[in-house]
Amino acid sequence: MNTYARLPVAFVRGEGVWLWDEAGKKYLDALAGIAVNTLGHAHPKLTRALTGQIARVIHTSNLFRIPQQEAAADRIADVTGLDEVFFCNSGLEANEAAIKIARKYGHERGIAEPAIVVMEKAFHGRSLATLSASGSRKVQAGFEPLVQGFVRVPLNDLEAVERIAGHNRNVCAVMVEPIQGEGGINLSRLEYLRGLKQVCERNDWLFISDEVQCGLGRTGKWFVYQHAGFLPDVVPLAKGLGSGVPVGACVAGGRAKGVLKPGNHGSTFGGNPLAMTAVVTTIDTVKEEGLLANAARVGDAIRGGLAAALDRLAGVTEIRGMGLMIGIELDRPCGELVGQALAAGLVINVTADNVIRLLPPLVMSEAEGRMAVERLAPLVQAFLGRGAAAQAAAAH
Numbered sequence: 001m002n003t004y005a006r007l008p009v010a011f012v013r014g015e016g017v018w019l020w021d022e023a024g025k026k027y028l029d030a031l032a033g034i035a036v037n038t039l040g041h042a043h044p045k046l047t048r049a050l051t052g053q054i055a056r057v058i059h060t061s062n063l064f065r066i067p068q069q070e071a072a073a074d075r076i077a078d079v080t081g082l083d084e085v086f087f088c089n090s091g092l093e094a095n096e097a098a099i100k101i102a103r104k105y106g107h108e109r110g111i112a113e114p115a116i117v118v119m120e121k122a123f124h125g126r127s128l129a130t131l132s133a134s135g136s137r138k139v140q141a142g143f144e145p146l147v148q149g150f151v152r153v154p155l156n157d158l159e160a161v162e163r164i165a166g167h168n169r170n171v172c173a174v175m176v177e178p179i180q181g182e183g184g185i186n187l188s189r190l191e192y193l194r195g196l197k198q199v200c201e202r203n204d205w206l207f208i209s210d211e212v213q214c215g216l217g218r219t220g221k222w223f224v225y226q227h228a229g230f231l232p233d234v235v236p237l238a239k240g241l242g243s244g245v246p247v248g249a250c251v252a253g254g255r256a257k258g259v260l261k262p263g264n265h266g267s268t269f270g271g272n273p274l275a276m277t278a279v280v281t282t283i284d285t286v287k288e289e290g291l292l293a294n295a296a297r298v299g300d301a302i303r304g305g306l307a308a309a310l311d312r313l314a315g316v317t318e319i320r321g322m323g324l325m326i327g328i329e330l331d332r333p334c335g336e337l338v339g340q341a342l343a344a345g346l347v348i349n350v351t352a353d354n355v356i357r358l359l360p361p362l363v364m365s366e367a368e369g370r371m372a373v374e375r376l377a378p379l380v381q382a383f384l385g386r387g388a389a390a391q392a393a394a395a396h
């Protein structure tokens with residue numbers, strides 16, 4: 001189906017942060033398949049682990065014990081600080097599991113119609129429940145009736161949440177992307193996240209931290225809630241978790257521990273030996289190669305380089321981000337920059353119409369980060385310069 005307006009490029013090979021198209025042209029990958037290729041392309045450790053697993057067994061079933069799944073769950077419990085993991089195959093599935101946990105938790109507390117506080121500009125997926133939780137008319141339009149049970153507030157507005165706590169007895173959870181990805185790299189203030197956690201504590205609500213895009217080391221710590229210094233109850237994961245092998249996980253602890261019981265949820269593919277090998281290898285390699293520190297260091301270098309080149313330019317609204325999750329907001333729609341970057345041998349994305357988004361693999365070096373800036377900055381300067389020239393011409 002024609003659900004994507006695709007660019008006329010096909011990448012056929014990759015190595016590290018580099019991709020090659022059918023014609024043999026080489027590109028610097030500053031997108032990682034939308035925060036997916038944590039270890040870059042064709043990482044030898046991942047290739048070896050996956051090919052070895054394929055030769056043994058790809059899929060059995062959750063009807064049986066799966067040792068690779070137990071190993072992956074141990075790794076995830078270790079890095080998240082939480083207790084339980086449900087494995088699925090995508091971000092929306094991880095969020096569906098989180099929403100089901102919240103509703104069941106609400107029912108167990110005697111709430112007949114449990115509600116979840118969600119944020120404006122949020123993106124949680126494209127299933128009916130997760131598009132209803134998302135704060136984007138573009139995602140929802142045409143698919144009404146929406147799933148009920150979501151109450152929306154602006155991000156970073158703690159008072160709005162306090163007001164809801166004061167009068168809505170149906171609320172049982174808050175669901176937030178601590179850094180909104182699709183919404184335009186919008187950062188939650190860390191004090192806001194801590195305040196939100198306190199509201200959850202006071203009201204016995206679950207804190208659901210959707211780290212599908214911002215989690216798994218991209219910001220310099222495993223998860224953004226670790227920057228804020230507390231533990232959420234539920235953490236949906238996907239994207240970077242398998243370095244390109246489709247896999248999702250809904251991690252639970254605290255008040256959410258033990259809410260889902262045998263028979264409450266399931267997945268045919270979820271947690272199969274191949275996907276679990278990808279999870280184990282991804283987490284182990286991030287540790288072995290010091291990729292958390294690398295993400296922080298290279299992210300700082302990229303944002304520093306972008307600021308030096310673009311900060312004082314008319315038309316650049318803000319350069320923001322954390323680690324290797326970076327947004328450059330312009331004062332106008334700039335989707336055409338994606339094609340111009342490809343022509344210049346750079347893979348980027350534009351989200352929310354006017355935010356250039358960089359989500360490089362965590363293996364990007366500082367030199368490669370500088371190269372990304374060197375390729376991107378002139379394109380942005382020329383793009384904004386053309387706009388200024390057109391405005392001047394129109395004024396005459």
Ligand SMILES: *Cc1c(COP(=O)(O)O)cnc(C)c1O
Nearest residue numbers: 090091092123124125181212213
């Ligand atoms: C991408 C994304 C999702 C949805 O993930 P899919 O794997 O596309 O279903 C959910 N939440 C966030 C924060 C995302 O960035």
